[in-house]
Amino acid sequence: MASERKALPVIHKTRCTGCGWCVGVCPPHVLSLEVEHWQKSAQLHDAPGCTGCAKCAVKCPFDAITMVRVTDEAPHL
Numbered sequence: 210m211a212s213e214r215k216a217l218p219v220i221h222k223t224r225c226t227g228c229g230w231c232v233g234v235c236p237p238h239v240l241s242l243e244v245e246h247w248q249k250s251a252q253l254h255d256a257p258g259c260t261g262c263a264k265c266a267v268k269c270p271f272d273a274i275t276m277v278r279v280t281d282e283a284p285h286l
């Protein structure tokens with residue numbers, strides 16, 4: 210059985226301007242904006258709900274989202 214693979218967005222807070230484009234484009238609505246130290250940035254608040262579609266990464270005008278491939282299962286060593 211092949212393990213199920215998908216990618217999750219990693220948001221680079223130093224590049225994120227909090228514009229909210231990614232939040233609006235995410236089909237399952239698992240991204241939100243949060244305020245931390247007076248700065249708004251995007252946050253993946255529901256990682257299991259993310260489909261890995263990468264629409265957020267494509268939409269981000271500031272190149273602040275990188276899709277990182279993850280495996281659902283821990284590797285068997």
Ligand code: SF4
Nearest residue numbers: 235259260262263265
């Ligand atoms: S990869 Fe798709 S589902 Fe996941 S946070 Fe981005 S837009 Fe939403």
Ligand code: SF4
Nearest residue numbers: 225226228229231269
């Ligand atoms: S689209 Fe990019 S810059 Fe805008 S809130 Fe999302 S991650 Fe941040």
